Each structure stands twice: as C-alpha cells, then as structure tokens.
Amino acid sequence: MLIDTLLGDLPRSTFFQEHYLQQPLARPSTAASLVELATWATAERLIESTPCDLLLVRDGEVWSGQRPTSAREARALHAEGYSLVLRHADRHDAGLAELGRRLSAELQGTVNLQLYCTPAGHGSFGWHCDPEEVFIFQTLGAKRYLLRQNTLNPTPVHETLTDAPDISRERTPVQECRLEAGDWLYIPGGYWHHVTAPEQESISISVGLMPPTALDVLDYLRAQLVRSRDWQRRLPVLGHASPLSDAEKMEAYRTLFQGLGGELQRMLADPRQALRFMALTASAGLKSSAIGLDAPRKPER
Known part of the structure; x- marks a missing residue:
C-alpha cells in the first residue's frame, strides 16, 4: 500500500x-x-x-x-x-x-x-x-x-x-x-x-x-426519504390563523419529531444501510x- x-x-x-x-x-x-x-x-x-x-x-x-x-x-x-x-x-x-x-x-x-x-x-x-x-x-x-x-x-x-x-x-x-x-x-x-x-x-x-462525516449520513438518508409520502407530508399550520393553540402546536410537533426520529433510528439500525453508505x-x-x-x-x- x-x-x-x-x-x-x-x-x-x-x-x-x-x-x-x-x-x-x-x-x-x-x-x-x-x-x-x-x-x-x-x-x-x-x-x-x-x-x-x-x-x-x-x-x-x-x-x-x-x-x-x-x-x-x-x-x-x-x-x-x-x-x-x-x-x-x-x-x-x-x-x-x-x-x-x-x-x-x-x-x-x-x-x-x-x-x-x-x-x-x-x-x-x-x-x-x-x-x-x-x-x-x-x-x-x-x-x-x-x-x-x-x-x-x-x-x-x-x-x-x-x-x-x-x-x-x-x-x-x-x-x-x-x-x-x-x-x-x-x-x-x-x-x-x-x-x-x-x-x-x-x-x-x-x-x-x-x-465522510455524520452530515453525509443525513444527506444519504434524505436521498432515500425524498420520495416517501410520509416525509413529503405537510406539517401542522404554525401561523397566527392556525386553529391550534401554542401549546397544541408544540405537542403536535413534539409527537411528530418523536415519530420521525424513531423511523430514522430504524433505518440506521438496518445493516444494509451501512453497507450502501460505505459503498457510495x-x-x-x-x-x-x-x-x-x-x-x-x-x-x-
């Protein structure tokens, strides 16, 4: 070498x-x-x-x-x-x-x-x-x-x-x-x-x-998620006209982030993802x- x-x-x-x-x-x-x-x-x-x-x-x-x-x-x-x-x-x-x-x-x-x-x-x-x-x-x-x-x-x-x-x-x-x-x-x-x-x-x-950095891992995952209907969905309205109170907005997003984080965790736990990332x-x-x-x-x- x-x-x-x-x-x-x-x-x-x-x-x-x-x-x-x-x-x-x-x-x-x-x-x-x-x-x-x-x-x-x-x-x-x-x-x-x-x-x-x-x-x-x-x-x-x-x-x-x-x-x-x-x-x-x-x-x-x-x-x-x-x-x-x-x-x-x-x-x-x-x-x-x-x-x-x-x-x-x-x-x-x-x-x-x-x-x-x-x-x-x-x-x-x-x-x-x-x-x-x-x-x-x-x-x-x-x-x-x-x-x-x-x-x-x-x-x-x-x-x-x-x-x-x-x-x-x-x-x-x-x-x-x-x-x-x-x-x-x-x-x-x-x-x-x-x-x-x-x-x-x-x-x-x-x-x-x-x-490679951890930021590259995020870019790699985004390329897979961009066609996912779950990740394309629009998030709850945050504007002043929203029917949700501030507390309800916070709870909606907290629950949403928790679910998205769980999905990312499942993807990263799949050994095939590591192999694909290494090859790319x-x-x-x-x-x-x-x-x-x-x-x-x-x-x-």
Missing part, C-alpha cells in the same frame, strides 16, 4: 492510533518516488495545455488579473513573489490522478489535490486551516511549516470555514517542520498552518482528503480524482 511506503518503518497501527485525525506527522525521504510527479515541466504543461484552474497568491494577496495562458507569463508573476496554485491538477494529469485515487482508496474520502509552486522568500496564504486531512508531498526545494492545534473550531467542514475564529485567541503551542524534496507531512483537518519557502523556490503537492462514499472518493472531470470550485486554502 502507498501509505505503508510513506510511513516507512513507522507501523500503520501507530499512524492511526496516534496521528490520523489527531496529530501532525512528518516523514523524511519516504515520498521520494513521488518527486517526478510535480516538476516545473508538469506545472508549465498544465498552464499552457489544459484548462486547469490556476490561482496566484502572494503572502495572502490573491492576484486579481487574468489567468496566465503561457508558462512565460506565469513565471514572470512567480518572479514577483506569487505562488502558482494549480487546483484540481489531478483532473488533468494521469500521475497525479493515480496518487489521488490511491490515497482515496486506502483512507476513503473525496480528493482535493493542488500543485503549489512557491517562490523563495514568500508564502501563499497566511495562517489558515482546512476541513480536509491534508497530505503534503515536497517535490522541489524546501518549505517551512508552522503548525498549531485548533481548539476553537477543531473539526470544520467547508460550510463553516467562514466561521473560522481569530487564531490569535489560540493558546496552543506552535510546532515547526521543514520539508525537503522527497519528504512529506500530514496535517489533520482543522489544524492551523502557515507555510513559506524560506530560501529557495519550492514545488509541492497538496492532497486534501475529506472523510468509496465510489464518490475514487471518482473525485479522475481525468477530465469538471470540478466545482473548492474554498481556497
């Missing part, structure tokens, strides 16, 4: 017990086989020959001009301090797509893969957090990572990223990590991080893996990193 190669002499059981979904982990040299997946040649081909989404950002400032269509234009902006962020690069490159599919198959989750080309002495975004479990593979140069546990919104989802509180309110210690080519870093979802390329230009692959989420994860797939824009990170 890819994860075993990446972990090297660290047992997989240790990774899951002590790090995955919990604590960052950096490993030296074990991602050396991935270095050729992301080079300047890869970035230039994606810019010039594909419609790959390209974001340019310099120390938190997003470039407001038109997308460069040539490597020369992109390189000129890079020389001015802008990081080139090729979003969903796996949709346009077979090697990157295979990396995304393997991580999704082994850990299960939808893939949000990005290629970063960062100029020396600069960073892309400031302190921020991502909802995904993030795997960073360094392929050129070096990067410095500052990491900090998020106690204010520890398990964000995409919808709640805008609710991110001010990191200055954190009292957790800052950890530091340096990646060289062939190294990799795991950052748990929600963890604050700040990234710079200190003294030389850097290229890295960022794979965000979004595992696995399929969605594998499809999320596929050549030629039109990708909705994800929140920036």
